[in-house]
Amino acid sequence: MSVDRSAIGGPAARRSGRGAVLAVVAGAALLVGWKLLTVIGGYPPFVLPPPELVAARFVGAWADGTMLPHTVTTLEEVLLGFTVGASAALVVGYALARSTLIEEAFSPYLVAAQATPILALAPLIALWFGSGILSKVVICSLIVFFPVAISTMVGVRSVDGQLLELCRALRASRRQILIRVEVPGALPSIFGGLRVGVTLAVVGAIIGEWAGGDTGLGVLINLARGSLFDTPLLFATLATIAIVGVSLYVLVVVIEGRLVGDRD
Amino acid sequence: MDATATIDTADRSGHRAGPAIPPAALQAIDVSFSYPPSDGRTTNPPVLEQLSLTVRPGEFVALVGANGSGKSTLLRLLAGLLPPTAGRIEVGGERLTAPDRRIGLVFQEPRLLPWRSVIDNVAFPLELAGWPIAGRRARAREMLDLVGLEGVDDERPHRLSGGMRQRAAIARALALEPGILLLDEPFSALDALTRERFNVALQEIWRQTGTSVVLVTHSIAEAIFLADQVLVLARAAAGIVGRIEIPFARPRLLGELDAADVSGLAATVRELLEIDDGGAR
Numbered sequence: 289m290s291v292d293r294s295a296i297g298g299p300a301a302r303r304s305g306r307g308a309v310l311a312v313v314a315g316a317a318l319l320v321g322w323k324l325l326t327v328i329g330g331y332p333p334f335v336l337p338p339p340e341l342v343a344a345r346f347v348g349a350w351a352d353g354t355m356l357p358h359t360v361t362t363l364e365e366v367l368l369g370f371t372v373g374a375s376a377a378l379v380v381g382y383a384l385a386r387s388t389l390i391e392e393a394f395s396p397y398l399v400a401a402q403a404t405p406i407l408a409l410a411p412l413i414a415l416w417f418g419s420g421i422l423s424k425v426v427i428c429s430l431i432v433f434f435p436v437a438i439s440t441m442v443g444v445r446s447v448d449g450q451l452l453e454l455c456r457a458l459r460a461s462r463r464q465i466l467i468r469v470e471v472p473g474a475l476p477s478i479f480g481g482l483r484v485g486v487t488l489a490v491v492g493a494i495i496g497e498w499a500g501g502d503t504g505l506g507v508l509i510n511l512a513r514g515s516l517f518d519t520p521l522l523f524a525t526l527a528t529i530a531i532v533g534v535s536l537y538v539l540v541v542v543i544e545g546r547l548v549g550d551r552d
Numbered sequence: 553m554d555a556t557a558t559i560d561t562a563d564r565s566g567h568r569a570g571p572a573i574p575p576a577a578l579q580a581i582d583v584s585f586s587y588p589p590s591d592g593r594t595t596n597p598p599v600l601e602q603l604s605l606t607v608r609p610g611e612f613v614a615l616v617g618a619n620g621s622g623k624s625t626l627l628r629l630l631a632g633l634l635p636p637t638a639g640r641i642e643v644g645g646e647r648l649t650a651p652d653r654r655i656g657l658v659f660q661e662p663r664l665l666p667w668r669s670v671i672d673n674v675a676f677p678l679e680l681a682g683w684p685i686a687g688r689r690a691r692a693r694e695m696l697d698l699v700g701l702e703g704v705d706d707e708r709p710h711r712l713s714g715g716m717r718q719r720a721a722i723a724r725a726l727a728l729e730p731g732i733l734l735l736d737e738p739f740s741a742l743d744a745l746t747r748e749r750f751n752v753a754l755q756e757i758w759r760q761t762g763t764s765v766v767l768v769t770h771s772i773a774e775a776i777f778l779a780d781q782v783l784v785l786a787r788a789a790a791g792i793v794g795r796i797e798i799p800f801a802r803p804r805l806l807g808e809l810d811a812a813d814v815s816g817l818a819a820t821v822r823e824l825l826e827i828d829d830g831g832a833r
Contacts, residue, residue, distance in 0.1 A: 458676070548667070
């Protein structure tokens with residue numbers, strides 16, 4: 289009897305380490321290119337600030353407490369919107385996968401809703417739900433909904449029919465099949481949608497804050513380019529948004545690794 | 553597992569007193585089956601027509617037949633996964649209308665859940681039946697020992713060889729101690745030598761559990777080696793065209809497959825298959 293252990297801590301771990309090194313090298317190259325552009329182009333800091341100025345403004349904005357409340361607001365909107373949107377999408381995606389009737393009735397509208405730019409809807413949503421957190425949560429939910437619903441539908445449909453027949457042979461109830469086979473079987477696809485969804489949720493929160501709001505990283509961008517005329521702060525805010533997005537993405541990937549695990 | 557290991561004979565079938573498994577007789581009575589029509593057709597031709605068979609308690613029955621003869625469909629009917637369009641299936645004298653806990657089924661593919669460890673796969677039917685975790689792990693480990701899988705409890709299925717995966721599937725089917733075990737060409741994907749070893753192992757598992765077995769196979773040699781009774785299934789829904797009792801004592805050894813009387817029985821089965829094949833043309 290033989291067990292294949294070759295994949296344990298082998299090529300995958302090496303690929304992961306190499307990937308981290310490559311990412312650092314690419315980031316360094318980008319910074320050097322950016323610096324060269326500001327030097328050769330001779331752009332003034334209000335048009336294109338050099339990286340060291342942005343870095344100093346980034347550290348300063350975090351040190352003097354400018355960035356933190358805006359980041360917390362945006363994070364709250366993202367997490368709430370993502371949770372609401374993804375939860376609704378999981379239910380709808382499952383219904384789409386298991387009911388031809390529901391799929392035929394709602395698919396065209398789902399696609400139409402996805403094709404409508406959220407940027408165009410945002411002012412309307414702000415009008416309906418006010419300039420508080422609710423409108424941002426609605427926008428985040430809407431933007432997260434489609435990729436998660438579609439990935440759930442595809443994932444549930446891709447669950448091996450032979451495993452479902454096995455469940456029938458073992459007299460599994462509908463609920464047991466859902467919890468023990470369909471959901472775990474669809475997880476890789478669902479997490480594909482969640483990865484996309486969580487980054488879109490950040491975009492949704494920023495769009496919502498542009499449409500109306502008092503705090504949040506989107507508001508800070510507006511302030512930085514408008515009344516403050518502080519382009520380095522604008523860049524520092526963009527860097528913060530990127531860090532928020534990447535951190536949430538990595539969090540989803542880590543959870544995915546724990547839940548999906550080692551499977552063929 | 554030692555392919556030539558001999559086992560003490562207890563009775564005609566060589567059964568030892570196994571765990572408390574009540575062997576249940578299985579009967580198909582005048583069973584017909586057609587798949588539901590599709591593509592605008594009003595009816596489909598029957599896959600099985602007025603087929604009857606009886607599996608006695610503790611008996612090992614092999615079903616052989618050409619491709620398309622309905623062997624796997626018959627097994628699904630016997631498992632309660634498909635309802636007959638006419639006739640009935642009985643388990644222990646009771647009409648079978650749905651999958652039953654007294655019946656274990658092993659498919660052609662192992663069908664292990666890829667996100668679960670081997671032991672959790674074997675424990676899966678117990679989990680569905682509401683067993684507590686400690687009890688089901690203990691039973692699953694017992695079943696893994698029975699099929700000769702040791703030291704792989706926490707491995708994921710994709711790390712095992714095809715043969716090991718199929719053993720795990722058999723362990724899973726035995727976990728609820730079914731009185732009847734249905735096997736749908738479980739070793740068809742294995743190479744010839746591994747398949748022979750697994751036949752010896754299957755005979756041993758059957759002897760230990762006392763379970764009635766229905767094995768669907770394409771291999772005449774495998775059917776004769778394992779079964780008490782070989783049923784030859786006709787092509788074109790004509791039912792069972794031959795019933796051959798295998799008279800050899802248990803335990804059977806691989807060497808017996810070369811004996812003249814085995815060849816005689818194999819020739820009889822082959823003749824039935826060929827006659828049926830000719831009739832169908």
